[in-house]
Amino acid sequence: MVQRLDNYYADFVRTFGNVLFAVSLFVVWGILTLIGVIVDQGKDPSIYFGSYPAPIARAILRLSFDNIYHSPWYIGVIGLILTSLTVCTFKRVIPARMPPLRPVKIDKIPLNMSLEVAGDEPTVRARVEEFFRKRGWQIRKREFNGTEWTFADKHNWARRGVLVAHIGFVIIAAGTTLYWARGFSGDTAVVTGQSVQIPETKAILHLNNFAYTITPVLTKGGMVYQPTDYVSHVTVTGNDGVPKAMTVRVNHPIDVDHTLYYQATYGFAMRFHVTHEGKDVPSFSQRVVLEGDNFDIPGTRLTVTYDRFVPTVDRASGMPSADPRVNDPAVILSVAEGGTPSGTAIVPLHTWVDLGGGWRIVPQSYLLYSGFQYRYDPGIPLVGIGALVLVTGLLISFYFLPARLYARVDPAPNGRCTVGVAATTVKGYDMFETQFRGLVSELTAEAT
Amino acid sequence: MNGHLQADELLMIVAIACYVFGALALLVYFFSREAWLRNLGAPLAIVGCVAQFAQLVVRYELTGIWPLLNLYGSLSLFAAMSVAIFIGFAWRYKLWFAGGFVLALAAISLAYGVTWNEGTMPAVPSLQSYWAKIHVPIVVSSYAAFLVAFVFSVIYLIKYYAEERIAAASGAVELAGTGMTMQVRGDTPALEAAAAAGNPLAVWLQTLPPLAQLDVIVYRAVAIGLPLISIGIITGAAWAKEAWGAYWQWDPKETAALSTWIVYLAYMHLHTRNAWRGLRTNWISVVGFMVVIFTYLGVNIWISGLHSYKM
Numbered sequence: 055m056v057q058r059l060d061n062y063y064a065d066f067v068r069t070f071g072n073v074l075f076a077v078s079l080f081v082v083w084g085i086l087t088l089i090g091v092i093v094d095q096g097k098d099p100s101i102y103f104g105s106y107p108a109p110i111a112r113a114i115l116r117l118s119f120d121n122i123y124h125s126p127w128y129i130g131v132i133g134l135i136l137t138s139l140t141v142c143t144f145k146r147v148i149p150a151r152m153p154p155l156r157p158v159k160i161d162k163i164p165l166n167m168s169l170e171v172a173g174d175e176p177t178v179r180a181r182v183e184e185f186f187r188k189r190g191w192q193i194r195k196r197e198f199n200g201t202e203w204t205f206a207d208k209h210n211w212a213r214r215g216v217l218v219a220h221i222g223f224v225i226i227a228a229g230t231t232l233y234w235a236r237g238f239s240g241d242t243a244v245v246t247g248q249s250v251q252i253p254e255t256k257a258i259l260h261l262n263n264f265a266y267t268i269t270p271v272l273t274k275g276g277m278v279y280q281p282t283d284y285v286s287h288v289t290v291t292g293n294d295g296v297p298k299a300m301t302v303r304v305n306h307p308i309d310v311d312h313t314l315y316y317q318a319t320y321g322f323a324m325r326f327h328v329t330h331e332g333k334d335v336p337s338f339s340q341r342v343v344l345e346g347d348n349f350d351i352p353g354t355r356l357t358v359t360y361d362r363f364v365p366t367v368d369r370a371s372g373m374p375s376a377d378p379r380v381n382d383p384a385v386i387l388s389v390a391e392g393g394t395p396s397g398t399a400i401v402p403l404h405t406w407v408d409l410g411g412g413w414r415i416v417p418q419s420y421l422l423y424s425g426f427q428y429r430y431d432p433g434i435p436l437v438g439i440g441a442l443v444l445v446t447g448l449l450i451s452f453y454f455l456p457a458r459l460y461a462r463v464d465p466a467p468n469g470r471c472t473v474g475v476a477a478t479t480v481k482g483y484d485m486f487e488t489q490f491r492g493l494v495s496e497l498t499a500e501a502t
Numbered sequence: 503m504n505g506h507l508q509a510d511e512l513l514m515i516v517a518i519a520c521y522v523f524g525a526l527a528l529l530v531y532f533f534s535r536e537a538w539l540r541n542l543g544a545p546l547a548i549v550g551c552v553a554q555f556a557q558l559v560v561r562y563e564l565t566g567i568w569p570l571l572n573l574y575g576s577l578s579l580f581a582a583m584s585v586a587i588f589i590g591f592a593w594r595y596k597l598w599f600a601g602g603f604v605l606a607l608a609a610i611s612l613a614y615g616v617t618w619n620e621g622t623m624p625a626v627p628s629l630q631s632y633w634a635k636i637h638v639p640i641v642v643s644s645y646a647a648f649l650v651a652f653v654f655s656v657i658y659l660i661k662y663y664a665e666e667r668i669a670a671a672s673g674a675v676e677l678a679g680t681g682m683t684m685q686v687r688g689d690t691p692a693l694e695a696a697a698a699a700g701n702p703l704a705v706w707l708q709t710l711p712p713l714a715q716l717d718v719i720v721y722r723a724v725a726i727g728l729p730l731i732s733i734g735i736i737t738g739a740a741w742a743k744e745a746w747g748a749y750w751q752w753d754p755k756e757t758a759a760l761s762t763w764i765v766y767l768a769y770m771h772l773h774t775r776n777a778w779r780g781l782r783t784n785w786i787s788v789v790g791f792m793v794v795i796f797t798y799l800g801v802n803i804w805i806s807g808l809h810s811y812k813m
Contacts, residue, residue: 080767281626305627305633305744317627429748441739482776
């Protein structure tokens with residue numbers, strides 16, 4: 055039993071510690087991510103059947119490609135990558151060291167050189183060591199079977215670069231996990247002059263007013279109405295119970311008791327004047343309806359949806375104009391009877407639409423509302439530190455090349471010595487070839 | 503204002519002209535190795551690059567709007583950074599022979615960018631952030647580094663398959679494309695023998711650096727691009743956090759950038775393996791650049807999302 059467990063463990067470590075396995079996971083991760091880019095996410099199934107042939111649409115839905123980033127496949131692959139990263143860290147990265155100090159066959163190493171130098175063995179060896187030392191190489195000497203070897207290392211510490219990068223990942227993962235475990239987020243919409251209470255924090259958000267700026271720009275392609283500012287002036291009451299006036303803009307969230315509030319959306323809330331047989335129905339007139347909301351007409355099977363606000367109607371065509379500024383406003387209303395859509399209409403403000411049965415709706419007035427996102431994320435510092443560590447690890451890995459030189463000095467006839475030098479690196483020989491050639495030419499020039 | 507805008511356009515015309523003529527000179531140099539062509543192409547590349555950076559600065563000075571917030575501006579920086587990174591490599595490693603390809607791609611991206619120039623537009627609120635001055639140049643520079651890697655990967659592959667053909671024709675044993683010893687010692691014996699026998703293709707191939715050196719150049723370019731795109735994704739996440747409240751929104755641009763990062767991460771991991779270093783990793787570099795193009799242009803143009811700032 056123990057033996058079998060040992061075998062399973064060995065298989066697990068062998069598989070997850072294999073770089074090719076990790077890269078295979080990257081490939082699957084990359085493909086799944088690209089699928090998520092290409093296939094619209096989180097849409098209604100009818101959208102997929104409208105966009106793709108039926109078999110593909112069915113496959114998208116059955117394989118959860120419509121919500122791929124939260125699918126078991128995606129989360130599973132990320133889990134496998136994190137497992138692989140952990141195993142690789144302990145199996146490959148941490149134990150990895152420069153080869154132990156031992157003699158080598160210099161001429162068998164592709165990066166090698168030898169030259170004859172005048173002088174006795176100790177003097178030449180001392181000169182060679184001094185040559186390397188002056189260039190920042192760390193010198194160590196060992197004797198093997200009566201032969202003295204000189205080992206020179208550079209940037210040996212940089213071997214930890216990969217480990218540092220892996221640790222960065224782990225810290226980022228810890229930061230995001232902290233948010234997942236203890237953080238929260240949500241969104242809310244506040245109509246001008248009204249207040250909402252945030253359920254998680256009990257903070258009260260009162261919207262004093264919301265303003266937007268649309269700048270018309272004449273481009274080569276025609277007039278473009280560019281939004282250039284969204285600003286909410288709010289009064290916030292936090293834990294201390296003291297109301298504070300604050301301003302929220304895009305890219306400028308406000309911090310209330312460590313929860314950040316972001317300017318997210320805006321829209322036009324409507325007040326409708328509803329009459330039946332010419333008589334006002336007051337319960338409707340006091341109600342404020344947001345875009346996308348609907349209401350039932352009492353005593354009928356009719357449901358009216360306030361689809362969206364139209365800032366300016368093109369009077370010539372009767373359709374919404376491209377101008378998003380409020381000049382000649384209208385609303386788009388949809389009516390459904392018993393759940394079945396029965397019509398849509400653009401209704402200018404202060405005009406009416408008859409629903410039948412004596413019911414009439416008049417879009418009376420609009421109020422701007424502001425949409426906020428809020429988020430409490432205790433993992434921010436960890437994620438920041440993790441990102442810094444990750445980038446540091448990458449830079450160490452890519453820009454510092456740990457290399458080792460093996461040198462031995464052997465006596466040669468006529469009072470001369472043969473100096474043999476070979477080099478190895480952790481990234482193969484090619485990466486160090488140019489530097490080695492430079493080193494060799496300098497050594498040759500200095501020693502001869 | 504109008505006169506200044508003409509200066510802006512003039513600089514752009516100078517840059518495109520320099521790139522086109524520089525590309526022609528260096529493309530001919532790639533095949534002929536006539537030194538005067540290199541001496542003509544290299545200064546044109548430098549002048550074009552300087553003109554382009556000057557154009558971006560002038561545009562910013564004139565409009566007060568950060569010029570990289572639309573496809574026109576970012577493609578302009580992409581072309582300029584591609585040429586700048588290439589000049590750095592060419593200067594240090596004597597690689598002007600590849601300049602024709604880099605300049606041609608820069609000219610194409612610049613000409614394509616001009617088609618998206620709709621004039622000056624104020625930035626939408628989400629782009630009005632200091633992060634725009636950090637995140638966008640870093641990401642675009644990473645793409646530029648990947649372009650340089652792509653060009654040298656293509657040259658690597660051309661040389662690899664040409665050498666393989668020569669080796670097959672000469673009856674030599676299979677090309678040891680990733681053999682360590684061969685790599686550091688220069689070209690294959692088959693290539694050297696064919697060149698000595700006067701084979702014009704072999705003679706020309708010998709003017710290119712050995713495969714191992716080309717592979718190292720690709721690695722060095724990716725080693726610039728990967729940290730940059732990593733920092734770019736991180737700064738993008740920080741910006742998203744500030745603008746939208748979440749590091750990551752699974753927006754098509756974010757996820758496509760993640761795919762790019764994954765491909766080059768795979769490249770770096772595989773480059774540590776002797777069996778994969780060389781032919782296979784260079785193919786990955788080529789595929790990686792295809793993903794870059796999809797991320798950079800495909801997502802902006804074809805897929806709408808939070809990063810759809812075409813104009």
